[in-house]
Amino acid sequence: MRALIVIAVLAIASTAHAYPQFQLSKDQTCTSCHLSPAGGGILNENGLNVIQATSWRGDDPTPFYGAVNLPSWFALGGDIRAAGGYYGAAQNDPNRGPVLFPMQAEVSGAARLPAHFSLYVTAGLIDPEQGPDGEDPNSINTDTLFASREHWVQWQDSDGGALGLFVRAGRFMPVFGLRFVEHVDFDRRYGGTPLYGEAYGVALEEIQSSWEVHATAFVHDPWQATTELGDGAAIYAEDRIAGTTAIGIEAKYDRTTDDRKIYAGVTAKHYFASLNVLVQGEGEYIHQQVVAGGANDQILGYLLGSYYLPSGFMIDLGLGEYEPDIVTRNLTQQVADLNIHWFATSHVELILTNRLAATAWGEGSPGTGYSLLQLHYRI
Amino acid sequence: MKCLLLACLLAACAHDDERPETLAYVTEAILAPNCGTANCHSTWKHEEDDVFDTVAGALAAMQNKNRLLLACQHGQIVLDPCDDARETYLYAVIDGSDRFGNRMPLDQPLANKDIKFISEWIDSGADGYVSLVGSN
Numbered sequence: 062m063r064a065l066i067v068i069a070v071l072a073i074a075s076t077a078h079a080y081p082q083f084q085l086s087k088d089q090t091c092t093s094c095h096l097s098p099a100g101g102g103i104l105n106e107n108g109l110n111v112i113q114a115t116s117w118r119g120d121d122p123t124p125f126y127g128a129v130n131l132p133s134w135f136a137l138g139g140d141i142r143a144a145g146g147y148y149g150a151a152q153n154d155p156n157r158g159p160v161l162f163p164m165q166a167e168v169s170g171a172a173r174l175p176a177h178f179s180l181y182v183t184a185g186l187i188d189p190e191q192g193p194d195g196e197d198p199n200s201i202n203t204d205t206l207f208a209s210r211e212h213w214v215q216w217q218d219s220d221g222g223a224l225g226l227f228v229r230a231g232r233f234m235p236v237f238g239l240r241f242v243e244h245v246d247f248d249r250r251y252g253g254t255p256l257y258g259e260a261y262g263v264a265l266e267e268i269q270s271s272w273e274v275h276a277t278a279f280v281h282d283p284w285q286a287t288t289e290l291g292d293g294a295a296i297y298a299e300d301r302i303a304g305t306t307a308i309g310i311e312a313k314y315d316r317t318t319d320d321r322k323i324y325a326g327v328t329a330k331h332y333f334a335s336l337n338v339l340v341q342g343e344g345e346y347i348h349q350q351v352v353a354g355g356a357n358d359q360i361l362g363y364l365l366g367s368y369y370l371p372s373g374f375m376i377d378l379g380l381g382e383y384e385p386d387i388v389t390r391n392l393t394q395q396v397a398d399l400n401i402h403w404f405a406t407s408h409v410e411l412i413l414t415n416r417l418a419a420t421a422w423g424e425g426s427p428g429t430g431y432s433l434l435q436l437h438y439r440i
Numbered sequence: 441m442k443c444l445l446l447a448c449l450l451a452a453c454a455h456d457d458e459r460p461e462t463l464a465y466v467t468e469a470i471l472a473p474n475c476g477t478a479n480c481h482s483t484w485k486h487e488e489d490d491v492f493d494t495v496a497g498a499l500a501a502m503q504n505k506n507r508l509l510l511a512c513q514h515g516q517i518v519l520d521p522c523d524d525a526r527e528t529y530l531y532a533v534i535d536g537s538d539r540f541g542n543r544m545p546l547d548q549p550l551a552n553k554d555i556k557f558i559s560e561w562i563d564s565g566a567d568g569y570v571s572l573v574g575s576n
Contacts, residue, residue, distance in 0.1 A: 148546075148547075154543070154549075155538075155542065156542075156543055156546050188478070188485060190484055191488065191489060205484070245547075251473060255477070256477070256478040256479070257478045286484035286485075288477070288478045288493070290483065317494070318494065318495075319467070319468050319495045349469065351464050351465050351468045353464030353465070353495065354462060354464065354465065355459065355460035355462065355465040355468075357459070357469055385469065385470075389457050389458075389553065390553070391551060391552070391553045392551045394548070394551075418548050420548075425551045425552055426548075426549040426550065426552050429548050429549065431547075
């Protein structure tokens with residue numbers, strides 16, 4: 062029964078983002094491989110070549126293995142994910158047990174329009190609302206099962222190129238920080254880029270081979286499911302000071318009806334070519350002001366090392382710490398992640414994700430964790 | 441000077457829980473980041489019809505059901521708050537002592553200090569909740 066509850070709660074608990082592990086180790090910018098200036102989603106021609114070369118059995122990386130001829134002005138992509146495994150590592154965790162749940166089923170399309178414009182849409186199944194108020198709370202509101210998580214119009218000065226000025230308007234996740242694919246990483250969950258944190262915004266983004274800047278003003282979506290309840294602005298700038306090293310700065314202001322949050326942080330990446338290891342990290346300071354009274358200062362950090370092996374394997378070892386209130390003791394959360402990716406083919410990825418979590422190094426609450434095997438199919 | 445610095449450090453380290461015991465602070469600082477996540481008690485998912493990522497949502501969750509703060513663990517729906525915060529359903533479910541075996545949040549327990557803080561908030565009169573409910 063508890064496992065079923067966990068299944069219900071975790072259902073459809075992921076969305077696609079880029080692998081920042083590939084930046085510097087494979088190419089310099091997100092747009093080297095993706096159509097979106099934020100990374101993630103549909104791959105461009107170079108991205109298709111990279112995934113084909115990276116995977117163990119690099120078959121035809123194009124949608125439907127090239128069986129469908131798409132017009133040159135249209136690109137197609139999509140992701141399907143599901144996971145299963147064991148949840149609740151602590152011996153006395155009442156929620157421990159096997160789990161199996163869907164994560165994602167989305168299709169993306171990008172159409173090139175005249176005059177350097179393009180349209181990008183991602184739509185599919187999302188985690189639906191629970192039953193309407195006053196009815197069975199365990200029922201599902203099927204009207205909310207299908208949604209478009211991303212849709213934006215873009216203008217760029219180099220038509221279809223990977224570099225230059227990009228101007229976007231629509232619904233998307235403001236570019237902020239490293240943006241790991243794993244939404245449970247502290248810099249995403251607590252650091253300003255939560256799962257389903259898309260908002261309506263306007264972004265000015267300049268991407269060059271050695272640097273990039275993204276500035277976004279956003280308002281929350283009043284119509285459709287989102288976890289971004291505020292309005293504000295975000296900026297992220299990254300300087301690739303060498304071909305294998307990058308540093309970045311970030312800031313965000315987010316205002317909801319209940320609180321104001323100011324985020325400020327730094328990122329750093331270095332690719333140790335001789336070891337074939339990429340190390341990247343993000344540190345953030347967050348000030349939260351509760352409108353009704355009270356404030357706190359938070360800090361978080363996440364450090365990830367990625368080791369690239371032959372035959373399509375990539376091993377990630379991550380360490381995270383989150384301090385929800387720096388003046389109140391024994392609240393600090395710690396996690397250790399071990400994720401093993403296997404890019405079996407150009408379309409199929411298996412990921413073994415493992416996490417151990419603790420509070421105040423085990424003194425602040427019972428520890429927990431999980432071990433999940435995730436299947437990812439890229440259209 | 442060294443003594444002063446040491447004293448300051450010790451004072452900082454000894455700083456115990458002085459967070460404001462209000463519904464708004466409990467919601468925004470504890471419930472929203474831990475319970476109001478996307479697939480759980482967020483505004484749009486409202487798992488079990490409980491919302492904890494806004495103050496209004498948390499108040500409604502507590503007010504509409506009368507069980508989170510007002511119903512004791514023996515299962516009776518009562519109109520008066522429990523005598524002891526530890527008998528409320530909210531406390532039981534975050535403490536892991538719920539008689540149905542549920543512990544929230546599912547993915548990682550709240551810090552013991554947060555559980556104690558919520559308990560003290562309830563025992564001190566559940567500021568924000570009681571004042572609004574009491575005004576109805």
